[in-house]
Amino acid sequence: MRGRNQRKPVAPPGISDAEWKVMNVFWDRGPSTLREVVESLESGSDWKPRTVQTLIRRLVTKGALSVEELGREFRYTPVFSQADCQLDESRSFLGRVFDGRLVPFLAGMVESEKIPQEEIEALRRLLDEAEKRQSPSE
Amino acid sequence: MRGRNQRKPVAPPGISDAEWKVMNVFWDRGPSTLREVVESLESGSDWKPRTVQTLIRRLVTKGALSVEELGREFRYTPVFSQADCQLDESRSFLGRVFDGRLVPFLAGMVESEKIPQEEIEALRRLLDEAEKRQSPSE
DNA sequence: ATCCATAGATTACAAACGTAATCCATGAGG
DNA sequence: CCTCATGGATTACGTTTGTAATCTATGGAT
Numbered sequence: 491m492r493g494r495n496q497r498k499p500v501a502p503p504g505i506s507d508a509e510w511k512v513m514n515v516f517w518d519r520g521p522s523t524l525r526e527v528v529e530s531l532e533s534g535s536d537w538k539p540r541t542v543q544t545l546i547r548r549l550v551t552k553g554a555l556s557v558e559e560l561g562r563e564f565r566y567t568p569v570f571s572q573a574d575c576q577l578d579e580s581r582s583f584l585g586r587v588f589d590g591r592l593v594p595f596l597a598g599m600v601e602s603e604k605i606p607q608e609e610i611e612a613l614r615r616l617l618d619e620a621e622k623r624q625s626p627s628e
Numbered sequence: 629m630r631g632r633n634q635r636k637p638v639a640p641p642g643i644s645d646a647e648w649k650v651m652n653v654f655w656d657r658g659p660s661t662l663r664e665v666v667e668s669l670e671s672g673s674d675w676k677p678r679t680v681q682t683l684i685r686r687l688v689t690k691g692a693l694s695v696e697e698l699g700r701e702f703r704y705t706p707v708f709s710q711a712d713c714q715l716d717e718s719r720s721f722l723g724r725v726f727d728g729r730l731v732p733f734l735a736g737m738v739e740s741e742k743i744p745q746e747e748i749e750a751l752r753r754l755l756d757e758a759e760k761r762q763s764p765s766e
Numbered sequence: 767a768t769c770c771a772t773a774g775a776t777t778a779c780a781a782a783c784g785t786a787a788t789c790c791a792t793g794a795g796g
Numbered sequence: 797c798c799t800c801a802t803g804g805a806t807t808a809c810g811t812t813t814g815t816a817a818t819c820t821a822t823g824g825a826t
Contacts, residue, residue, distance in 0.1 A: 661803090662802095662803070662804085663802085663803085677802085677803090681803080681804075681805095685804085685805085700802095700803070700804095701802095701803065701804090702803080702804080
Protein backbone atom coordinates (compact mmCIF):
# COMPACT_ATOMS: atom_id res chain seq x y z
CA MET A 491 0.00 0.00 0.00
CA ARG A 492 2.95 2.24 -0.52
CA GLY A 493 2.12 5.12 -2.79
CA ARG A 494 -0.99 3.57 -4.16
CA ASN A 495 -2.80 6.29 -6.02
CA GLN A 496 -0.36 9.04 -6.54
CA ARG A 497 -0.61 9.80 -10.22
CA LYS A 498 -2.95 12.55 -11.03
CA PRO A 499 -5.51 11.89 -13.71
CA VAL A 500 -5.87 14.72 -16.12
CA ALA A 501 -9.50 15.46 -15.49
CA PRO A 502 -11.40 15.70 -12.23
CA PRO A 503 -13.43 12.57 -11.69
CA GLY A 504 -17.19 12.66 -11.31
CA ILE A 505 -17.96 13.69 -7.78
CA SER A 506 -21.37 12.90 -6.38
CA ASP A 507 -23.60 15.04 -4.28
CA ALA A 508 -22.54 13.62 -0.95
CA GLU A 509 -18.94 13.57 -2.05
CA TRP A 510 -19.04 17.25 -2.81
CA LYS A 511 -19.83 17.98 0.79
CA VAL A 512 -16.74 16.08 1.80
CA MET A 513 -14.52 17.65 -0.82
CA ASN A 514 -15.67 21.07 0.24
CA VAL A 515 -14.34 20.38 3.70
CA PHE A 516 -10.97 19.45 2.29
CA TRP A 517 -10.86 22.53 0.14
CA ASP A 518 -11.72 24.63 3.16
CA ARG A 519 -9.27 23.03 5.53
CA GLY A 520 -6.56 21.64 3.30
CA PRO A 521 -5.08 18.19 4.03
CA SER A 522 -7.03 16.59 6.85
CA THR A 523 -7.61 13.35 8.65
CA LEU A 524 -10.90 11.53 8.86
CA ARG A 525 -11.48 12.79 12.35
CA GLU A 526 -10.94 16.36 11.36
CA VAL A 527 -13.39 16.05 8.53
CA VAL A 528 -15.95 14.39 10.74
CA GLU A 529 -15.65 17.25 13.18
CA SER A 530 -15.96 19.83 10.45
CA LEU A 531 -19.07 18.15 9.20
CA GLU A 532 -20.69 17.79 12.59
CA SER A 533 -22.55 21.02 12.04
CA GLY A 534 -24.38 20.71 8.81
CA SER A 535 -24.80 17.01 8.32
CA ASP A 536 -25.98 14.08 10.35
CA TRP A 537 -23.61 11.55 8.89
CA LYS A 538 -22.14 8.89 11.05
CA PRO A 539 -18.35 8.80 11.00
CA ARG A 540 -18.49 5.54 9.07
CA THR A 541 -20.37 7.24 6.34
CA VAL A 542 -17.81 9.96 6.05
CA GLN A 543 -15.10 7.33 5.96
CA THR A 544 -16.84 5.54 3.11
CA LEU A 545 -17.13 8.74 1.15
CA ILE A 546 -13.49 9.55 1.70
CA ARG A 547 -12.47 6.08 0.63
CA ARG A 548 -14.48 6.37 -2.53
CA LEU A 549 -12.91 9.71 -3.28
CA VAL A 550 -9.50 8.14 -2.88
CA THR A 551 -10.47 5.35 -5.24
CA LYS A 552 -11.71 7.88 -7.74
CA GLY A 553 -8.47 9.75 -7.56
CA ALA A 554 -9.97 12.87 -6.08
CA LEU A 555 -8.03 12.55 -2.82
CA SER A 556 -4.50 11.39 -2.24
CA VAL A 557 -3.41 9.64 0.92
CA GLU A 558 -0.38 9.97 3.09
CA GLU A 559 0.33 8.08 6.27
CA LEU A 560 0.50 10.18 9.36
CA GLY A 561 1.18 8.13 12.44
CA ARG A 562 -1.53 5.58 12.70
CA GLU A 563 -3.99 7.66 10.70
CA PHE A 564 -4.05 8.82 7.14
CA ARG A 565 -4.09 12.32 5.94
CA TYR A 566 -6.03 13.04 2.78
CA THR A 567 -5.36 15.80 0.32
CA PRO A 568 -7.43 17.00 -2.62
CA VAL A 569 -5.80 16.16 -5.91
CA PHE A 570 -7.69 18.75 -7.92
CA SER A 571 -8.35 22.33 -7.13
CA GLN A 572 -11.84 23.32 -6.17
CA ALA A 573 -11.89 25.67 -9.12
CA ASP A 574 -11.12 22.84 -11.54
CA CYS A 575 -13.86 20.66 -10.17
CA GLN A 576 -16.31 23.52 -10.08
CA LEU A 577 -15.60 24.34 -13.67
CA ASP A 578 -16.04 20.75 -14.64
CA GLU A 579 -19.40 20.55 -12.90
CA SER A 580 -20.46 23.87 -14.31
CA ARG A 581 -19.84 22.74 -17.83
CA SER A 582 -21.63 19.50 -17.31
CA PHE A 583 -24.56 21.22 -15.67
CA LEU A 584 -24.91 23.84 -18.36
CA GLY A 585 -24.62 21.19 -21.03
CA ARG A 586 -27.24 18.97 -19.51
CA VAL A 587 -29.79 21.56 -18.54
CA PHE A 588 -29.20 24.58 -20.75
CA ASP A 589 -27.68 23.09 -23.83
CA GLY A 590 -24.42 24.61 -22.73
CA ARG A 591 -25.69 28.15 -22.87
CA LEU A 592 -24.96 30.57 -20.10
CA VAL A 593 -27.40 33.31 -20.97
CA PRO A 594 -30.59 31.29 -20.46
CA PHE A 595 -29.22 30.08 -17.18
CA LEU A 596 -28.65 33.56 -15.87
CA ALA A 597 -31.95 34.68 -17.32
CA GLY A 598 -33.72 32.05 -15.27
CA MET A 599 -31.85 32.98 -12.16
CA VAL A 600 -32.42 36.70 -12.25
CA GLU A 601 -36.01 36.16 -13.15
CA SER A 602 -36.89 33.87 -10.31
CA GLU A 603 -34.46 34.64 -7.54
CA LYS A 604 -34.08 37.99 -5.94
CA ILE A 605 -30.50 38.92 -6.56
CA PRO A 606 -29.35 41.49 -4.04
CA GLN A 607 -28.10 44.75 -5.41
CA GLU A 608 -24.48 44.14 -4.39
CA GLU A 609 -24.50 40.87 -6.20
CA ILE A 610 -25.78 42.45 -9.32
CA GLU A 611 -22.95 44.89 -9.12
CA ALA A 612 -20.43 42.16 -8.51
CA LEU A 613 -21.72 40.30 -11.53
CA ARG A 614 -21.42 43.42 -13.61
CA ARG A 615 -17.86 43.89 -12.56
CA LEU A 616 -17.14 40.33 -13.61
CA LEU A 617 -18.48 41.07 -17.03
CA ASP A 618 -16.43 44.23 -17.29
CA GLU A 619 -13.30 42.35 -16.43
CA ALA A 620 -14.08 39.56 -18.84
CA GLU A 621 -14.56 42.10 -21.55
CA LYS A 622 -11.32 43.84 -20.82
CA ARG A 623 -9.40 40.61 -20.70
CA GLN A 624 -10.79 39.49 -24.00
CA SER A 625 -10.31 42.64 -25.99
CA PRO A 626 -7.01 43.86 -24.60
CA SER A 627 -7.52 47.58 -25.13
CA GLU A 628 -6.62 47.31 -28.82
CA MET B 629 -45.83 36.97 -0.05
CA ARG B 630 -47.81 36.38 -3.14
CA GLY B 631 -46.14 35.52 -6.38
CA ARG B 632 -47.52 33.13 -8.91
CA ASN B 633 -47.00 29.64 -7.65
CA GLN B 634 -48.60 27.07 -9.86
CA ARG B 635 -50.28 24.11 -8.23
CA LYS B 636 -48.70 21.38 -10.23
CA PRO B 637 -48.83 17.90 -8.73
CA VAL B 638 -45.79 18.72 -6.68
CA ALA B 639 -42.34 19.94 -7.40
CA PRO B 640 -40.35 18.78 -10.38
CA PRO B 641 -38.96 15.37 -9.61
CA GLY B 642 -35.28 14.61 -9.80
CA ILE B 643 -34.44 14.10 -13.43
CA SER B 644 -31.29 12.22 -14.27
CA ASP B 645 -28.74 12.97 -16.89
CA ALA B 646 -30.14 10.60 -19.49
CA GLU B 647 -33.66 11.62 -18.63
CA TRP B 648 -32.85 15.26 -19.31
CA LYS B 649 -32.03 14.40 -22.87
CA VAL B 650 -35.45 12.86 -23.24
CA MET B 651 -37.28 15.67 -21.51
CA ASN B 652 -35.54 18.18 -23.72
CA VAL B 653 -37.05 16.47 -26.72
CA PHE B 654 -40.52 16.77 -25.24
CA TRP B 655 -40.02 20.40 -24.41
CA ASP B 656 -38.84 21.02 -27.95
CA ARG B 657 -41.61 19.10 -29.64
CA GLY B 658 -44.45 19.15 -27.20
CA PRO B 659 -46.56 16.01 -26.66
CA SER B 660 -45.00 13.15 -28.58
CA THR B 661 -45.08 9.43 -28.99
CA LEU B 662 -42.20 7.10 -28.35
CA ARG B 663 -41.46 6.82 -32.01
CA GLU B 664 -41.30 10.54 -32.46
CA VAL B 665 -38.90 10.87 -29.60
CA VAL B 666 -36.75 8.08 -30.90
CA GLU B 667 -36.57 9.80 -34.23
CA SER B 668 -35.72 13.12 -32.67
CA LEU B 669 -32.95 11.51 -30.73
CA GLU B 670 -31.51 9.62 -33.64
CA SER B 671 -29.06 12.40 -34.26
CA GLY B 672 -27.26 13.02 -31.04
CA SER B 673 -27.52 9.76 -29.19
CA ASP B 674 -26.93 6.13 -29.94
CA TRP B 675 -29.69 4.82 -27.75
CA LYS B 676 -31.72 1.86 -28.81
CA PRO B 677 -35.45 2.47 -28.93
CA ARG B 678 -35.88 0.21 -25.93
CA THR B 679 -33.64 2.45 -23.93
CA VAL B 680 -35.65 5.49 -24.81
CA GLN B 681 -38.78 3.62 -23.87
CA THR B 682 -37.35 2.76 -20.50
CA LEU B 683 -36.41 6.35 -19.85
CA ILE B 684 -39.86 7.54 -20.84
CA ARG B 685 -41.48 4.98 -18.61
CA ARG B 686 -39.35 6.06 -15.69
CA LEU B 687 -40.26 9.66 -16.33
CA VAL B 688 -43.92 8.71 -16.28
CA THR B 689 -43.41 6.88 -13.01
CA LYS B 690 -41.67 9.90 -11.58
CA GLY B 691 -44.54 12.10 -12.61
CA ALA B 692 -42.51 14.13 -15.07
CA LEU B 693 -44.55 12.96 -18.05
CA SER B 694 -48.24 12.32 -18.34
CA VAL B 695 -49.70 9.73 -20.66
CA GLU B 696 -52.68 9.74 -22.95
CA GLU B 697 -53.79 6.99 -25.22
CA LEU B 698 -53.65 7.73 -28.87
CA GLY B 699 -54.76 4.84 -31.00
CA ARG B 700 -52.59 1.94 -30.16
CA GLU B 701 -49.74 4.14 -28.96
CA PHE B 702 -49.36 6.51 -26.07
CA ARG B 703 -48.65 10.15 -26.28
CA TYR B 704 -46.55 11.64 -23.52
CA THR B 705 -46.66 15.20 -22.31
CA PRO B 706 -44.33 17.02 -19.94
CA VAL B 707 -46.01 17.78 -16.65
CA PHE B 708 -43.62 20.54 -15.65
CA SER B 709 -42.33 23.39 -17.69
CA GLN B 710 -38.76 23.32 -18.78
CA ALA B 711 -38.21 26.56 -16.92
CA ASP B 712 -39.39 25.02 -13.65
CA CYS B 713 -37.11 22.05 -14.01
CA GLN B 714 -34.21 24.19 -15.07
CA LEU B 715 -34.67 26.39 -12.06
CA ASP B 716 -34.82 23.41 -9.81
CA GLU B 717 -31.62 22.00 -11.24
CA SER B 718 -29.94 25.36 -11.13
CA ARG B 719 -30.61 25.74 -7.45
CA SER B 720 -29.45 22.28 -6.67
CA PHE B 721 -26.31 22.72 -8.74
CA LEU B 722 -25.42 26.05 -7.19
CA GLY B 723 -26.05 24.68 -3.74
CA ARG B 724 -23.94 21.63 -4.25
CA VAL B 725 -21.01 23.18 -6.03
CA PHE B 726 -20.97 26.85 -5.11
CA ASP B 727 -22.61 26.91 -1.74
CA GLY B 728 -25.59 28.46 -3.44
CA ARG B 729 -23.71 31.52 -4.57
CA LEU B 730 -24.09 32.83 -8.06
CA VAL B 731 -21.16 35.19 -8.15
CA PRO B 732 -18.40 32.60 -7.80
CA PHE B 733 -20.08 30.55 -10.46
CA LEU B 734 -20.06 33.34 -12.96
CA ALA B 735 -16.56 34.30 -11.91
CA GLY B 736 -15.37 30.82 -12.81
CA MET B 737 -17.17 30.88 -16.09
CA VAL B 738 -15.93 34.20 -17.34
CA GLU B 739 -12.45 33.38 -16.19
CA SER B 740 -12.10 30.10 -17.97
CA GLU B 741 -14.43 30.23 -20.90
CA LYS B 742 -14.24 32.80 -23.58
CA ILE B 743 -17.58 34.48 -23.49
CA PRO B 744 -18.34 36.12 -26.80
CA GLN B 745 -18.92 39.82 -26.74
CA GLU B 746 -22.60 39.54 -27.62
CA GLU B 747 -23.15 37.19 -24.75
CA ILE B 748 -21.49 39.56 -22.36
CA GLU B 749 -23.84 42.22 -23.54
CA ALA B 750 -26.83 39.94 -23.21
CA LEU B 751 -25.80 39.12 -19.67
CA ARG B 752 -25.44 42.78 -18.86
CA ARG B 753 -28.90 43.46 -20.14
CA LEU B 754 -30.23 40.73 -17.90
CA LEU B 755 -28.65 42.41 -14.93
CA ASP B 756 -30.09 45.77 -15.90
CA GLU B 757 -33.53 44.29 -16.15
CA ALA B 758 -33.19 42.49 -12.86
CA GLU B 759 -32.18 45.70 -11.22
CA LYS B 760 -35.06 47.61 -12.66
CA ARG B 761 -37.53 44.95 -11.68
CA GLN B 762 -36.28 44.87 -8.14
CA SER B 763 -36.14 48.55 -7.42
CA PRO B 764 -39.20 49.69 -9.33
CA SER B 765 -38.49 53.35 -8.55
CA GLU B 766 -36.41 54.47 -5.67
C1' DA C 767 -1.63 -6.29 30.95
C1' DT C 768 -6.33 -5.22 29.81
C1' DC C 769 -10.04 -2.95 27.71
C1' DC C 770 -11.94 0.60 24.87
C1' DA C 771 -12.40 4.06 21.33
C1' DT C 772 -11.27 4.54 16.88
C1' DA C 773 -9.02 4.01 12.16
C1' DG C 774 -8.91 1.50 8.20
C1' DA C 775 -10.79 -2.61 5.47
C1' DT C 776 -14.42 -5.37 4.23
C1' DT C 777 -19.16 -6.10 3.62
C1' DA C 778 -24.08 -4.69 3.21
C1' DC C 779 -27.94 -3.37 0.93
C1' DA C 780 -31.58 -0.84 -1.26
C1' DA C 781 -32.62 2.89 -4.72
C1' DA C 782 -31.33 5.16 -8.80
C1' DC C 783 -29.11 4.87 -13.32
C1' DG C 784 -27.58 3.44 -17.88
C1' DT C 785 -28.55 0.40 -21.13
C1' DA C 786 -31.03 -2.77 -22.83
C1' DA C 787 -33.40 -7.82 -23.98
C1' DT C 788 -37.41 -10.69 -23.79
C1' DC C 789 -42.33 -11.46 -23.76
C1' DC C 790 -46.92 -10.48 -25.35
C1' DA C 791 -50.47 -8.28 -28.19
C1' DT C 792 -51.84 -6.21 -32.28
C1' DG C 793 -52.18 -3.55 -36.61
C1' DA C 794 -50.16 -3.59 -41.30
C1' DG C 795 -48.80 -6.28 -45.19
C1' DG C 796 -49.06 -10.16 -48.06
C1' DC D 797 -55.34 -15.94 -42.08
C1' DC D 798 -50.41 -15.79 -41.04
C1' DT D 799 -46.26 -13.09 -40.29
C1' DC D 800 -43.71 -9.52 -38.72
C1' DA D 801 -42.50 -5.11 -36.93
C1' DT D 802 -43.41 -2.39 -33.15
C1' DG D 803 -45.44 -0.62 -28.66
C1' DG D 804 -46.05 -1.43 -23.95
C1' DA D 805 -44.83 -4.40 -19.79
C1' DT D 806 -41.73 -7.06 -17.42
C1' DT D 807 -37.25 -8.44 -16.42
C1' DA D 808 -32.19 -7.92 -16.44
C1' DC D 809 -27.90 -6.68 -14.79
C1' DG D 810 -23.79 -4.25 -13.68
C1' DT D 811 -22.52 0.43 -11.53
C1' DT D 812 -23.01 4.36 -8.59
C1' DT D 813 -24.81 6.45 -4.62
C1' DG D 814 -26.39 7.08 0.13
C1' DT D 815 -25.89 5.31 4.34
C1' DA D 816 -23.96 2.63 7.14
C1' DA D 817 -22.44 -1.98 10.23
C1' DT D 818 -19.02 -5.43 11.31
C1' DC D 819 -14.37 -7.04 11.65
C1' DT D 820 -9.55 -6.29 12.90
C1' DA D 821 -5.60 -3.93 14.67
C1' DT D 822 -3.78 -0.66 17.87
C1' DG D 823 -2.60 3.43 20.72
C1' DG D 824 -4.14 5.31 25.16
C1' DA D 825 -6.29 4.93 29.60
C1' DT D 826 -6.41 2.37 33.87
